[in-house]
Amino acid sequence: MTLSFPPFTKAVVWLLGINTAVFLGLTAFGSRSVIEWVYANLGLVPETTVFHLAVWQIVTYSFIHVGFWHWFGNILGIWMFGSTFESSWGARRFLELFGTGVVGAALTTIVLSFAHILITPNIPTVGASGGVFAILMAFGLVFGENEIMMIPFPFLIKAKYFVLILIVVTVAFAISGCGSTAYLAHLGGLLFGYLYVKFSPARGMSGKFSLSESYYGLQNSYHRWRRRRAARKFEVYMREHDRKVEFDEHGNYIPPDDGPRKGNGGSKSGWVN
Numbered sequence: 001m002t003l004s005f006p007p008f009t010k011a012v013v014w015l016l017g018i019n020t021a022v023f024l025g026l027t028a029f030g031s032r033s034v035i036e037w038v039y040a041n042l043g044l045v046p047e048t049t050v051f052h053l054a055v056w057q058i059v060t061y062s063f064i065h066v067g068f069w070h071w072f073g074n075i076l077g078i079w080m081f082g083s084t085f086e087s088s089w090g091a092r093r094f095l096e097l098f099g100t101g102v103v104g105a106a107l108t109t110i111v112l113s114f115a116h117i118l119i120t121p122n123i124p125t126v127g128a129s130g131g132v133f134a135i136l137m138a139f140g141l142v143f144g145e146n147e148i149m150m151i152p153f154p155f156l157i158k159a160k161y162f163v164l165i166l167i168v169v170t171v172a173f174a175i176s177g178c179g180s181t182a183y184l185a186h187l188g189g190l191l192f193g194y195l196y197v198k199f200s201p202a203r204g205m206s207g208k209f210s211l212s213e214s215y216y217g218l219q220n221s222y223h224r225w226r227r228r229r230a231a232r233k234f235e236v237y238m239r240e241h242d243r244k245v246e247f248d249e250h251g252n253y254i255p256p257d258d259g260p261r262k263g264n265g266g267s268k269s270g271w272v273n
Contacts, residue, residue, distance in 0.1 A: 101134020104192025
């Protein structure tokens with residue numbers, strides 16, 4: 001048996017860095033009043049999120065942690081399992097998965113809190129557990145046959161069985177209302193991690209609903225408009241100097257004695273974009 005550690009991939013390092021910076025900042029400089037303000041305004045407080053439209057809370061809550069073990073457990077999960085996804089899927093799709101878990105866990109918590117199921121709307125929720133549990137669920141689905149070590153126990157278990165045990169334990173703790181841990185957020189992360197793996201496109205959501213294609217399409221349309229506009233201005237300028245030049249509908253120069261060009265083709269002397 002060999003023991004190897006996952007690499008520190010780029011997106012994982014960024015997530016670890018942000019969570020660690022916030023944790024150390026609150027630990028070192030956060031007075032009681034500052035921490036209370038952070039929890040009330042940046043943590044997920046369902047009634048504040050809904051009634052005061054503090055929609056940023058569905059993201060910012062995930063960067064706040066209570067105590068060392070809360071912080072350490074989440075960054076360990078992000079590193080140990082998230083780096084595998086980033087290496088396999090790429091940073092963009094990995095961050096989509098993590099973000100889906102974070103937002104999905106927040107929405108789950110909000111809905112169940114207003115239904116008064118195990119939580120009330122005025123209780124703040126903090127921590128990246130929703131994103132971590134989405135990663136864990138996805139790991140069990142995608143890399144289910146991989147074996148992982150149940151530290152500190154010296155034996156290996158397949159990832160799919162590990163995730164199954166995790167689900168059972170999480171459901172049991174959520175139903176029992178054990179402690180102050182937001183197990184509802186864990187369940188939301190598991191659910192949305194499952195939905196992401198099962199229903200997201202192979203290239204990820206940003207691949208299917210990419211803004212980049214629309215952006216470049218608009219950019220090209222703008223450049224074509226500028227070219228046509230410049231061509232018209234040049235035609236006017238040359239007529240004022242008793243010379244005639246012509247451009248086609250695409251803003252391409254038409255040499256003398258050449259008929260109007262068809263389609264989108266261009267002459268050797270034409271303008272190109």
